[in-house]
Amino acid sequence: MKKTLALVLLMVALPAFAHPGHDSNPLQDGLLHPLTGLDHLLMLLGTGVLAALTRRNLSLPLATLGAMFGGAVLGHLFGGMVGLETLILASLVVAAVALLLPNRQLLLALAMPVFALFHGWAHGVEATPSAFWQFSAGFVTVSGLLLVAGFGVGCLLRRHAKLQKAFGGGLLAGAAYVLAG
Numbered sequence: 001m002k003k004t005l006a007l008v009l010l011m012v013a014l015p016a017f018a019h020p021g022h023d024s025n026p027l028q029d030g031l032l033h034p035l036t037g038l039d040h041l042l043m044l045l046g047t048g049v050l051a052a053l054t055r056r057n058l059s060l061p062l063a064t065l066g067a068m069f070g071g072a073v074l075g076h077l078f079g080g081m082v083g084l085e086t087l088i089l090a091s092l093v094v095a096a097v098a099l100l101l102p103n104r105q106l107l108l109a110l111a112m113p114v115f116a117l118f119h120g121w122a123h124g125v126e127a128t129p130s131a132f133w134q135f136s137a138g139f140v141t142v143s144g145l146l147l148v149a150g151f152g153v154g155c156l157l158r159r160h161a162k163l164q165k166a167f168g169g170g171l172l173a174g175a176a177y178v179l180a181g
Contacts, residue, residue, distance in 0.1 A: 026131030030138020033123070034146055038181075039088050040119055042174045044143055046095030047116070048150020049167060050109035053099075053158060060109060061147035067113040068120035069140050075124025076132045084122055091115030092175035099168025102161070 034040045044064075051060035094115065098108035127135040157164045 026128060026134040027138045030127075030135035030140075031142050033135075033139050034142045038174060039092065039178045040143070041146065042171055042178075043088070043091045043095060043112075043115065043119055044146035045150035045153065046092070046099070046167075046171050047109075047112040048147040048152075049154035049157060049164075050095060050098055050105065050112060051147070052151045052154025053102075053164065054106045054109045056109065058148075058151065060112065061144070061151060063113040064116040065140065065144050065147060068116040068123070068143060069136065071117035071120025071122075072124035072127070072132075072136050072139070073120075074117075075121035076127060076129065077124070080125045081121065084118055084125075087115060087118040088122060089175055089179060091119065092171055092178065096168045096171035096175060099164050099171065102164070 034044060047064050048061055051057070054060070091112065094108050094111055098105045101108075123136070123139055124132070153167075157167060
């Protein structure tokens with residue numbers, strides 16, 4: 001019951017995850033954003049790890065990166081949407097649960113590109129319209145590198161179930177920290 005209540009509270013909370021103000025140096029801001037936005041950093045590393053653990057090779061990271069960029073374009077064109085922050089937080093919870101429940105890993109891993117669409121949407125909303133393409137070039141580049149780094153970590157975790165669970169617990173703790181922030 002406590003776990004269900006905690007999960008419901010996580011899903012209905014609407015904290016502000018956006019990181020506006022990317023107009024002084026849009027390329028640099030785009031390059032730094034996935035590293036300084038904890039929600040994005042955790043989602044990208046978690047997806048890379050899941051890709052390795054589920055033997056998706058690079059197809060899952062590439063689909064995630066494509067969905068993220070597509071979401072950025074949609075956010076740029078259409079602006080914000082209700083529940084965006086909740087969906088971003090849900091991506092962290094899903095990635096963590098996938099690591100904690102290996103028998104559900106593949107199914108949950110395949111949901112990550114869908115969640116990446118909403119991470120990208122947030123990027124598109126927060127980018128200054130006149131600098132969207134420069135900002136996007138930066139965040140897509142670093143996002144791809146983080147997915148590959150996560151994939152490398154996942155390859156190391158393939159033989160260590162306890163470390164996989166520790167990584168999943170870390171993602172869950174990160175989601176809680178993002179929610180509290």
